[in-house]
Amino acid sequence: MSLPEAKLYRLTATEVIARLKSGDFKVETYVRSLLSRIEEREPIVKAWAYYDPSHIIDQARRLDNTPREERGPLHGIPIGIKDVIYTQDMPTRHNSPIYDSSEPHLDAATVSILRRAGAIIFGKTATAAFAAVGDGPATRNPHDPERTPGGSSSGSGAAVADMHVPLALGTQTGGSVIRPASFNGIFGMKPTWGAISTDGQKIFSPIFDTVGVFARSADDLQLLADVFRLTGDSTTIPFQIEGSRFAVLKTVHWKQAEQDTVIAMETIARLLRLHGATVEEVELPPDFENLHLWHKQTINTDGAVSFYREYTIAKELLPEMLVRYVEKEQGYSNSDKLSAMDNIARLRPRIDDILRGYTAAITPSTRGAAPFGFKTGSPIFNSLWTALHTPVINFPGFASSNGLPIGLSLVSARYTDQRLLKVAKEVEKLLQSHGGWESKL
Template identity: 40%
Template structure:
């Protein structure tokens, strides 16, 4: 029987182990779906990860997989963030304007998963248009009453609580990596535009990126194959890797728990034979958070103009973006110029390093669901458009704290492979509790 899959829990293994079990006929896709539905019935009321669920659709999809050819993700339960169009399911963006609205087809990223045999579980909760920090109703399954992060709140929580093996999110600031850290799962923000964003709600053309969650970093490598990412040299061992370590540009916001997580990661890497040293900051790096803010402000004005004009009661954030005082054109040009120069400088800096080690979040998940937490440690890497993999390496009491591995653009496979080496074993699904 494939690793991670047991007769008692056919839906609770890794995506790879579930697909193997279905391909080998150890289990049918219908058995996996039925087991998953029982988990959802038990846990969803507490976690609130899903904006849309239909058990009949889940069963129908699974039956179709059993009756046809078995692709590389055969029977794997996948949850989709509710700003990504999904055939046969509404895409509401957590907005009253789109409640109950169905699209005519799948977004490109969802279509690719269906082609591979994945079973779409449902649509996961998000902040409105994946843009605000006002939290949805979703709880952190590690400690109910704490945020799972955002804006991919439901996607991270669903994977952490065993209600999906894989989930799709998005990231414009820190919306994939921060929830991965808070929920204690692996999170991957790929190189910008390496996964098509066709069919996903637009916020920032410069930053919006489709992201992924899994309980095993190895599943990301199979997703990289599915989406046909570029090949690159990948480490077979941590020994000899050159790791640049930084908590900039927001080191003053790191909690003691985040500092401890970084120290643990550095110690594990050094013990395995990697070299870990301070990363010299490329020119303009400390200006990236401000450049990111200005770019999102300008691109958000165009992205949300129609929503503000057509949606009574929309979150005040959007009205502020659209109707607030516009930026000076010179300030906007400065932001784009700063980002362009920093990307080139980072490429040169990485001539001396294989990867960067940096925090995934400022600390553990805050208490309360009103705010999804501080994305300070994510915005610079998002604007650099580089791949980031969050590794759930540490816990502060019951709450996880992740660290991130960053690679150069289009070297996603290197960061994924190193994440698997840093934490080889899958993380177990969490039974939610107060």
């Protein structure tokens, strides 16, 4: 791709890595292009909770001066960090006035690993308060500023879609990575629970909290999967759509899918069949129908523990929903919580058994396109997978009737993350060659 320097922000991370290697431009030149893009777009998109251009330029210059043999696999790649993940050189405010002046001198495990790999820790992306509430931050959907970018990783999703950065980190306890990925028309990955360390990020639910990643291509997801050492592909055989076997999982929530999502699900099934895949509609056993309730009971009771600290500091500054968690006003008891946790745990090996019969399962990422306003949307199609600990990749490529992006989820058994990525790459190609939705940004 031949781009003027001012347009370098359009490149994916994979493209930037190749061009930095061949000496086409400097890291500093590249980040200046991103900063110009942000300067132009940030007043509309509001993706950032914090970024400091001079600190970014400093990091870029230091990397430009790093000898080639000392450069890491993400040399010069800027990454946005959701503002519930600690960064030793920036504030972490959780979108809460309680943490207005909070600057933990501490890198989360993910941030530390990214720095060692040569990434530029670009800034903090806007989040719904504590990555826990349904009201988003000020961030707007770059495809239509009247709409939500989804959440809680709102800024990460919008910043990547709007080409402020090629990559970003998010977190998911319900649907906080997959939903904004779908609404913003980008790739998002929630790996297997426990596969990436959550050390150094705010805890909401210890049994569900998962680090997630955003990118504009499946190859870019791969970069982060490798740096974070995701596993789960014992074969080296390249994956092919032809001869593969996909499950279509409409789930018990299917009646909540809007027409746009229904059409996207039909489209992918048709395309996969056209290219030689078997596609079967699969119904989950009745035990799986309560997953959404059990997930809710668990996060409610976990929230009572996780936000008790903030409640003791300044109850009046805590979002009302979190106050209700702490005051246990939802009426869920410890015994409800234990049943919920134990029931979910029982279903994990069972979903693995079901999913192992397929190349991957395809299921909605969101009810439909991003809604108007500041509510981040429903996690109804996400929370069951978060509860079940399986890897999920949102792939974009579908359009709603009014031209907004719609994504779908690829799901596979726990610890098959790398294999699922291979599937995502082929699905990406399939949609590109069939003229799927493309960003107008």
